[in-house]
Amino acid sequence: MHDLLDDWAQCNGLRETSARLKLFFGLGAIAICISSLEPAAPLFVAASMSLIILILAKIPPRIYSRLLLFPLSFALISSLVVALMHGSGDMLYALDLFGRVLGIREDGAALALLLIARTFGGMCSLFFIALTTPMIEIFALLSSLRIPKSVIELSMMIYRYIFVLLDQAAMIHNAQVMRLGNRSIRSSLASFSMLASVLFLRSWEQGERLVIAMDARCYDGRLDLMEERRGARAKEIVAAAAYLAMALAISIASSRQGII
Structure with missing residues (x-):
């Protein structure tokens, strides 16, 4: 989506x-x-x-x-x-x-x-x-309207990583289905609990990778947005x-x- x-x-x-x-x-x-x-x-x-x-x-x-x-x-x-x-x-x-x-x-x-x-x-x-x-234009427009930078940057990261985690959840779910992880109600509940726990760990790992990547690119606490007027x-x-x-x-x- x-x-x-x-x-x-x-x-x-x-x-x-x-x-x-x-x-x-x-x-x-x-x-x-x-x-x-x-x-x-x-x-x-x-x-x-x-x-x-x-x-x-x-x-x-x-x-x-x-x-x-x-x-x-x-x-x-x-x-x-x-x-x-x-x-x-x-x-x-x-x-x-x-x-x-x-x-x-x-x-x-x-x-x-x-x-x-x-x-x-x-x-x-x-x-x-x-x-x-495009979302990047909406974020740039909000920045030009004097919306706090922290709110915009947080919204950008949330918007990005919502779909990253959805992709991860879809991959894990497909793997569980291929291994008959939903053949019964009991196995479906067990598979869901395992998906939730693994997804939490993956989100934690993605956050650490993001911090390392931003530090490697000399992140100074500000994400610059260029608005195409x-x-x-x-x-x-x-x-x-x-x-x-x-x-x-x-x-x-x-x-x-x-x-x-």
Whole structure:
């Protein structure tokens, strides 16, 4: 996944667009999604962001659908729980489970729909940033915004070594599967405990190797980042501002209609 996101971020159709504009555009859309009181604006952001990613950024639909699968499945399960446990009004669906009635009411269904819409819109906006802007540009941009150096450097190391440890875990798991380490529940638990312990030792070793490598390169406590500045064109700024204004107008109009 690390190689996948970085590869597409380096060669997508919006690669030459200003990183500052893309970050402002994506974060603005996320803010509108999470602040909307009705699902209309988040659904509009989700649909339009998906079209931007697929058409303008030229990300293959197969890749994009795989990325959306996990957060959407989690959102659907969470929304179902919210719909069953929350709300008032007329009963839309009732289920008798061991003498206890579980039902979905109007307010619960509306809240569940809003939760799905917010998650969908926010994730599409987040994937817009991830699939069109390399992480090194995001870190350089944060550095130019006067974010503390220690926070940025720590984030860079965490981002890098998350995927290093995932690769190590995948290699160990594949070796265990080839040796029938998951043939039963008991052996699966033993294999998992062994994987966790070995992964902890590997992470410790990777940290020591990192310190030695950085000392060998005369590390003085600072990682320099070079930001490749690209000025945003006027039509790009106008298009981004018009889009965010439209999404905000939809959010406000739908909220007022819901209140009325």
